[in-house]
Amino acid sequence: MDKPEDLLLDIQHLHTAFRVGDDFYDAVDDVSLTLKRDEILAIVGESGSGKSTLATSIIGLHNPMNTKVTGDILYSDLNLVGLNEPIYNRLRGNDIGMIFQDPLAALNPLMRIGDQIAETLLYHTKMTKEERDKRVLELLGQVGIPNPERTFRQYPHELSGGMRQRVVIAIAIACKPPIIIADEPTTALDVTIQAQILDLLRQIQSETHSGIILITHDLGVVAETADRVAVMYAGQIVEKGSVKDVFEHPTHPYTRSLLRSMPQADSDDDELHVIQGVVPSLKNMQIEGCRFAERIPWIPDSAHEAKPTMHEVGPDHFVQCTCYKSFHFEDEPAPTAEQIAAAPDKPAVETAVGGAGVTDDSED
Amino acid sequence: MWKTILRRVLIMIPQLILLSILVFILAKMMPGDPFTGLITPQTDPAQIAHLKAAAGLNDPWWTQYFHWVVNMFHGDLGQSYTYKRAVTGLIGERAVNTFWLALLTVVISYGIAIPFGVIAGRYEDTLRDKSIQLYTFVLLAMPSFVFYLFGLVVFGYVLQWFPTSGYVSLNADPGTIGYWGSRLYHMILPALVGGLVSTSGTIQYLRAGVIDNTNEDFVRTARSKGVPERVVFNRHILRNSLLPIAAFLGNSITGLLGGSIYVETIFSYQGMGQLFVSSITANDYSVITALTLLFGFLTLLGNLLSDIIMSIVDPRVRVE
Amino acid sequence: MTMAKEDTPTTDTQVPETAIAASPSAFRVIVREFLKDKGAIVALVIAILIIAAALIVGTMNSGELTTNVNVLDRYMAPGVNGHILGTDEGGRDIFRYLFVAARNSIGIGVSVAILIEFIGIVLGTISGYFGGMVDNVIMRIVDFWMVLPSMLLIIVLVTIVPHYDGFKLVMIMTAFSWMTTTRLVRSQVLSQGRRDYVYASKTSGTSNFKIMFAGVLPNISSIIITDLTLTIASSIGLESGLAFLGFGLPNSTPSLGTLIGYATNPEVTIDRWWVWLPAALVLLGLSLSINFVGQALKRAADSRQRRG
Amino acid sequence: MALIEIRNLKIHYPIRSGFWNRVTDHVLAVDGVNFDIEEGETYGLIGESGSGKSTIGKAIVGLEPVTSGQIIYKGKDITKAKNRKALQYNKDVQMIFQDSLSSLNPRKRIEDIIAEPIRNFQRLSATEERKRVQELLDIVGMPSDALYKYPHEFSGGQRQRIGVARAVATNPKLIVADEPVSALDLSVQAQVLNFMKRIQEQYNISYLFISHDLGVVKHMCRAMAIMHRGRFVEIGTREDIYTDPKHIYTKRLLAAIPEVKPGDRDAHVAHRKAIEKEFTEEENRYYDKNGRVYDLQRVSDTHQAALPELADGGEA
Amino acid sequence: GSKSNSSSSSSSSTKQQTFPLATTNKKAAVKGATLNIAVVDDSPFKGVFNEELYDDAYDADFMTPAAESLFGTTSGFKFNDKGAASIKFDNDKKTATIEIKKNVKWSDGKPVTAKDIEYAYEIVANKDTSTSRYTGSLQNIEGLSEYHDGKSKTISGVEMPDGADGQKVILHFKQMKPGFTQSGNGYFLESAAPYHYLKSVPFKKLASSDQVRKSPLFFGPYVMSKIVPGQSVAYTANKYYWKGEPKTKKLTASVVSTSSIVSGLKNKKYDIAMEMPTDNYSSYKNVKGYKILGKEDLSYTYIGFHVGKWDAKKGVNVMDKNAKMNNKSLRQAMSYALNLDEINNKFYPGLRSTGTTLIPPVFKEFHDSSLKGYPLNIKKANKLLDDAGYKKGKDGYRTDPNGKKLTIRFASMAGGDSATAIAQDYIQQWKKIGLRVKLTSGRLLEFQNFYDKIQNDTNDYDVFQAAWSLSSEPSPADLFSEQAPYNFSRFVSKKHNKLIADIDSEASLNADHRKKAFYAWQKWMMDQDYVEPVQYRTNVTPVSNRVKNFTIQWGSSPWNEVELTAKD
């Protein structure tokens, strides 16, 4: 059983809406998620599914003029939604660290690397200049930069992509925050460097015992790195559970389709699986009912829920909408009624607050 | 960096040579010569012809050019025919006046433009921003001389707050505070108008810079570090937005020199711009050529300065 | 296998904003931008009104009737003797003179701007597209030309040329103002020219000439239009400035600057304001509206585009 | 017989520096590369960023001037512009680009974009041309009303298919596909890859398929080359490379690919760590003093690797 | 008819207003006030404060309070004995004897000596100073050109009978001239140079030396005590002044631009405004607190008809018989066509009158007021042209007598807004009589450009308008004789040669003869109309009401008398 103090973040019914023209549209639509200490939670989904929006909502960096965030993001006894700026600022960097996708753009071109890392320490610790510098060197070493003293004095453009990403990581972990959010930290990098960075993230996690939210669209990365995974589609989480469960027993039609369209499947000369249609845009997203339904038109409407909810299909393994029960690929036979009826489904009680109903998933 | 600067300086040499030839030929193409006007019934044409010959004005242009260049290397830009004195001294005197005026203008210009640009960018699309934008549009729309004229008439003639000509009052003794006060007093009106007129570019650049940088990833990074908003603005947004402005500083010399023709003519301020216009009407070649060359040289210097400033403030430009 | 039917256009969010601006509907984008921006519409209307009035009334009055002096009517106040805006030094009717002056100023401004754009487009495109040696040579020439003290040289040239007239003024002004546009076009073409669609055209066997002018150029047209409007305004300003300094066109070709130039005489400035003030206001209205239109175009062209 | 033969291809870019801004050095973007592409085959090119993949691709379609070496097509060296012209080379050799948006002129209608190579290489009447374009759109599965639309009105996957349509418009023999799916989401990537395969089967096209995604290359290509620092470190069939990598760099690359099997995760990570360790230890042995990759040595009929022992004349 | 000497100064309908020549302030003077002079000019002064070297009239203005002419003159420019030195001519010996008064001292207290007078000649004649003042007229002094050419170390014609420190100088001339008694004749200098002060400066460096530019030395009433280059000069009273220390102790003079002078006057910033522009006369004619002094100027504006060219080798004008303008009827018609009265009245009310002869009325003695010039008469003009065979074509323009298209090119100098309007007006007037006139170069010509054409007889003008400012000796020989390069019309006539020679002949040493000669010449010139006088000018000087004892009368030097009757 998780101890309640292991729970870092408890996101409940989060909505994040952007202003487009005069209206607000939900880019994140009723998302509930938890993040625990010592785990890497991956969020996967195709482009535009709302992954970054979710992450930015947690750290509270949306422009309040164009964005509306509702719901709850509970961090210890604070609700981050609507938190006042000075307090939030004390959390940013100190309690929540963030790693961005494009390491060049994420660094101020006019500041030395050392100063950029030290800046985090400046606002969250009472260290002297010397102490800060020492800590920065230590951090640079920790993220695997071969010559910290030299790098300390360099500017971002003088470093390679991999090195820059390490610097960005060093910034994020400078204050040993319990929560680290990494938004596609490796998409801009080569596979070999990606592997190094992922190893580094894991290593840091085991050293700091923090909870990491890893956002990616690469299923391989998830499988290699994460403990738990949430699959996002059109602003909603359609499936979540332990990596093992989700990859070995993918349940939601979207998850299954995605895995099937990966070329890595050893079936070499075969055609790859194609998901019909496209991810809806923000404006077209606001559909009642199952948002994936239009991309699996051969599944009868009756299979979908009118108001999709989460269903527990295994221990701590949740799926949205009932369509998973009757889903089959077009080239497969449809499941029989018995099969559908036998499909696992427990009323979802996934609220982690107070620890009720959360089952053990300490497999890995 | 020194190497880069040195290289830039070396590149300037052929540019200067070309410029000097061009300038020299143009000046020679001007109708008449400095002695053309020296006619009263008393003057003797023979003497004038003689003076012309003595000044080498009858030689082919390349000979004259050669002499001119050789002399230039000896710090001798020739004699002003109308002022009857060495051009170097004459221009030197005027350059000092132009320099102080330009300096004050730059200070005023940036003193106004930077806060305005920052406000406009930071509070994009608010009433403040729109008012500032309108202000820059009006400035851009009218040729600068109209503003100078307006300033002169209103504050010089009608309100009489400032002197309308000259660069120092007669009763101020050089070296005293009063002397510098008097010079400042003579410069304030032209510099103020000139400063205001030249703010528009800076304001627009800065505004755009602030708006763009606000959306940069590194600003988001800074926010994610928990850096207070004020610091985010000053250290991350503003500093990066000031880059192009800083780089433009050197080039703004060029603009000021061009503008000095108007300012100095309108305010009867004895600087290089006014000297140029009066030398044109008097066909004082040696002054015209020297001034044009000097302006060209200063423009080059301005570019160089911009590059140097850029390489100081922007680590990405620092090469080698 | 399943053949996806994808006739629904994708998410507009996936398309970067620049792409929209550079896309063929740019014209519509511009129209939309204008419709949203009331200031720009007003500016456009004013600009068109001034230009149309100047062209029509100015051309009707361009004859001797307007430029002839009438010594007896010298410096009449507005309203006197049927002179709506009074008369000037030579007893010319300011009201009529103003239209002709505006027409000439606009004519000169527009001609200079068009020439500048033409030179800028040709040189800039060639330079940016081919790069290498060609670019090097052209850019060195531009560099050299940029450091010339243009104001001074323009004045020198103006005093040198025999039979100084509008055409020559246009040539001289153009000669010292084409560089920035060339640079702008070059930088745009440089960034466009490295895009894959240029490579695609090359592999499709399209000639360089066609790629440059039929392929790349339309993609920077909005920037060129913007630059054109701003150049018109600045050229009109430069012409007025020259006229003001006394290096303007002869009186048979009056310009707004000629009229404003009267204001150097403080007596005229204050007591005979009608000589120069209307011209100054027309100039203000004209440049301001052209600039406004230009800025709106610029915003439409690319929200992130900056000068320099 | 090979469709196209690349012989000792070198492409160097000058580096200017120093006081006089003179050429002081060269980027050896491609430094001595040999390979053949067979008719109807897909040849994969894999390597890390900056290893010179795109440069080779561009050189083959004639977009990049070649420093030395030959590209022989129909017995002629097409590195010379004259030969390309004489052969109407680009009618037979086309390219698909990585960034679908930037590869389509935003100011042109789809019709004009697809028709561009047709107009240049085949003289067709207006109606014939229209018919041909329609046909091409059909081939890539696009509705016919797409003709009059502009690129930004399509999704990434659709645009990439338009790029494919343009590339196949003149019935080419070879298409260089430079990371055609790297920018696409998984589901869209699948579509495009399927199309490419289908078209290849129908028209017997050869591909030079450039990618850094080993999964995709494995799916698409039977023969492939691994590039590093402008040179090939290993070439061979899919089986040669994936099951029997010889060069340390190939091994490292393969080990870095994340596996979608969470169950094998620990083993995989351990394997990668081991390879990484081997790479740091052995790196010097696999590259010469200047960090240059050795010449390729024959390992088997289909398999060659840049192995040091053989280069030294020693034993394998 | 040259007999009448009627008092009606001019026949034309333009009247030059008569201005007072002196202040009439009778109030008691105050002590310690500073008198401020404005010199109206749009560019900074050049600052060559040396009477032998300056070229610029504005420099002269700044020198006036400090530099006094050597000789006194009457208001009719005749030398008298009231100056610092006297001059006596001896026609037989061909000499002039100059004698300096005893107490004449430089402002540093050193006496003015014969050497100082002699040194002025050295400065002018020395090659190294390159001054334009070294003229043909001066070379009438014995030995001057030898000195100039370096053939002699001294000027033999400048004799110092009492030695260098004496007070007497005798000038030896090659030839005596009728103009000698008239100041400004150019045959000898009317200044002295402080030898003791300047001797250390090489001639070549003189013009740029501090002795000339920063602290020049004169023997006039004031000392230039401080000079702000190009802008202003402060003066203090010269305590060594030979007529006694001036009453006002401090003076300043500043360059004031044409655009600010009027507002400066309105604000009473200046007591005396020199070189006042006349185009905007109406804006200051009633300015409060000032009296406007005025006098006729030594100048006139004329229209020249170009009929030949200057042969530099022979040094003579050569008339071209076939020149377009070589037709008297055409010239007269063009003159009759001009509405000069209208222009002068409208543009310069009261300050300009239409010219009638080439000797302006300021030379009362020589000006023939019976001549009426060419008053506006379009009918007569048309008739003249009709009679001379200039036929009107369908387009309203006349052809030349040979039936060829006639286009007359008019070169006119730029100079403010009025110049443009006036040139335009002329062209319109000429159009009225069917003449097609175009501006040379299509615009008004800048000063340099204009004279470049006129002096070099470029073939692109037929008519030009120019002006002469005259010296106080009105002999027309320098301007119109066959040998005069300044005869820009390039007309030559035997009759004229005779007439002009008579003016400067020995016979004319008799004043009456000379006057007749002047009258005859004026009449002939008017009739031939190669040169048409267009206007005479009046110069005005606003003087503030607190100034006392100031006058602008020719020949008077008021500076030591000037006083102020109110504090600043």
Ligand SMILES: Nc1ncnc2c1ncn2[C@@H]1O[C@H](COP(=O)(O)OP(=O)(O)OP(=O)(O)O)[C@@H](O)[C@H]1O
């Ligand atoms: N500031 C914003 N204003 C309006 N819409 C936005 C904004 N930011 C994101 N969106 C829209 O919200 C949706 C979710 O975007 P988000 O960036 O969260 O997706 P993502 O999953 O991170 O995609 P990617 O993999 O491309 O990064 C998209 O449709 C996007 O266009």
Ligand SMILES: Nc1ncnc2c1ncn2[C@@H]1O[C@H](COP(=O)(O)OP(=O)(O)OP(=O)(O)O)[C@@H](O)[C@H]1O
């Ligand atoms: N025009 C050029 N001038 C100078 N160097 C160049 C040029 N083009 C490419 N290079 C260099 O040549 C090398 C190879 O580039 P290339 O684009 O072929 O790599 P790539 O393997 O395609 O990389 P990526 O996976 O990032 O596309 C790189 O180091 C690159 O910096």
Ligand SMILES: [Mg+2]
């Ligand atoms: Mg994202």
Ligand SMILES: [Mg+2]
């Ligand atoms: Mg590439």
